[in-house]
Amino acid sequence: MANLETMKILTDSAQYDLCDYVSHNKSSQINLPGIYEATGHNGCKIPLFKTLLTNKCKNDCKYCINQSKRNFTRLELAPEELAKAFLGYYGKGLVNGLFLSSGISGDVESTMEKQIETVHLLRNKYGYDDYIHLKVVPGASKDSIKRALALANRVSINIEAATPSGLAELSSTKDYNKDILKRLSWINRFQHKSTTYPNSTHTTQLIVGANNESDKEILSRMEKIYKNSDLKRTYFSAFTPIQETELANRDACSTDRTAKLYHADSLVNEYHYNVKELVFDNDDNLILTEDPKILAAKNMDIFPVEINIAPLNELIRVPGIGIKSGKRIISIRKKSPFTNKEQLRNLGVIVDRAEPYIKISGEYQTTFNL
Known part of the structure; x- marks a missing residue:
């Protein structure tokens, strides 16, 4: 089984993949690394074991703690090691589910294969039938996506930005339309055909404040996705500068901004507002001191x-x-x-x-x- 120090490094590296839109706490306990709380529909807290399979990554995302240009300890767990580490937590009642993500070690398909193998072991070798959220790697094949959907209760792929130019500001190794939006459409298309879990869902995550995209651009992108898919939810991750990255000197994004985005996104996704009904300031950002629903109502x-x-x-x-x-x-x-x-x-x-x-x-x- 993986040692405590290995798990601490890999679970800390997973902190920026959000599983909760309420709490902004990104750290886990020192002696129990990897336990993060998600908020259920009824408001109850659900402890998940959240980790990376590996923090090795070939991508150069300027905001990311695991980007290829950073010099730090790189580790990787074998699928069997990770499965047993999770079951150790689950067997003790410390967690109710697994949130599995990964950097890209080698190539996309080998990374997806190792993630899928981990989940396959849990389901078929160890008989685990509780919650699993599996992150799809940008550029994953149709076959990998279908297999992931067959094994997980929830899958997600991070769109990271609202526009192709916005992603280009952050990474030179990903194609927004091909690697991300096309894969998101595949997930939506295959979801109800490939999964063995009838209530399975898919989500996405977007980095806020790492580039110059406005709230209006962000919400306009989400509006298009919601209208053309069954996407359950968007997580908005407030940019935090990380040492030894190109954006180390950029200002952190206020969590007040992401809180307002969650509110406005709910209006678009759940209440079926059009973005044009929302009110923005002169920079096309939401007004932090006002309720988006009240501002919209007044117009x-x-x-x-x-x-x-x-x-x-x-x-x-x-x-x-x-x-x-x-x-x-x-x-x-x-x-x-x-x-x-x-x-x-x-x-x-x-x-x-x-x-x-x-x-x-x-x-x-x-x-x-x-």
């Missing part, structure tokens, strides 16, 4: 909406009304119309936000505070 001509009549797509554009509460409103009003705002509050509506944008039985609740 819409649908308000105030009547709670007892408005369709779901209008209800969920009301600040303070989410998708769940919007559906509850529609279900309840079929039996009995709403007559006061306290009824909405009892459903989880944030009434203080919603008041300027709604009417109940024809009555205005309040007015805009401009």
Whole structure:
């Protein structure tokens, strides 16, 4: 089994692959390296064992701790070693799943083969049937993607940037359209045909602040992807300068910016806003001091909406009304119309936000505070 120091190096090298959009903590425990928490749909914390198969990498990504030009200890685990190391954690109840990524040692296909072999061992030799998230390497073949989908509950490929020129700022060894977007489309195409896990999903990750792309460019790219795929979620990684990289002197990206991107991305992905409905500053970035949903609402001509009549797509554009509460409103009003705002509050509506944008039985609740 891999020793503690090896695991510490490889799990620390995996810290920039995000498994959680709530916490910005990128470190794990010294004596239990590799345990990171993800947040489930119900808000509970799920401990995952997150590691690289190897931190050897031929790519020259300027922001990356594992880029080829950095001089540091390079290690690689054999699939059997990694499988046993994970099972040691899992058997003790320390983790509920595996998040497996890798640098590119040698070539893309040999790297994918080793990752797939690790997961295959867990599934077929050791009978492990719990959660696995497997990172697809940019440039992976169709066959490798199909095999990964057959073994993992979730796969992902990092798009890293919003535009081809944005990726070119960060790396000279990857082709944005060919190595990343085409592979993302393959994942989407094969997902429901290749997987043995009916609720399997795929995600992506984007580095924010490492290049000069604006929030509008980022959200416009995600809007296109969401419209053309079943992508579950985007993780926004706030750029952090790393010593001995070309971007060592670039300013770190504020986590306030990524927090706003998560909020706006939710509006695009889950609430089906168009990016053109969102409000940006003169540099096409989100306004850090304002709620993106409230800013968008102030520019819409649908308000105030009547709670007892408005369709779901209008209800969920009301600040303070989410998708769940919007559906509850529609279900309840079929039996009995709403007559006061306290009824909405009892459903989880944030009434203080919603008041300027709604009417109940024809009555205005309040007015805009401009």
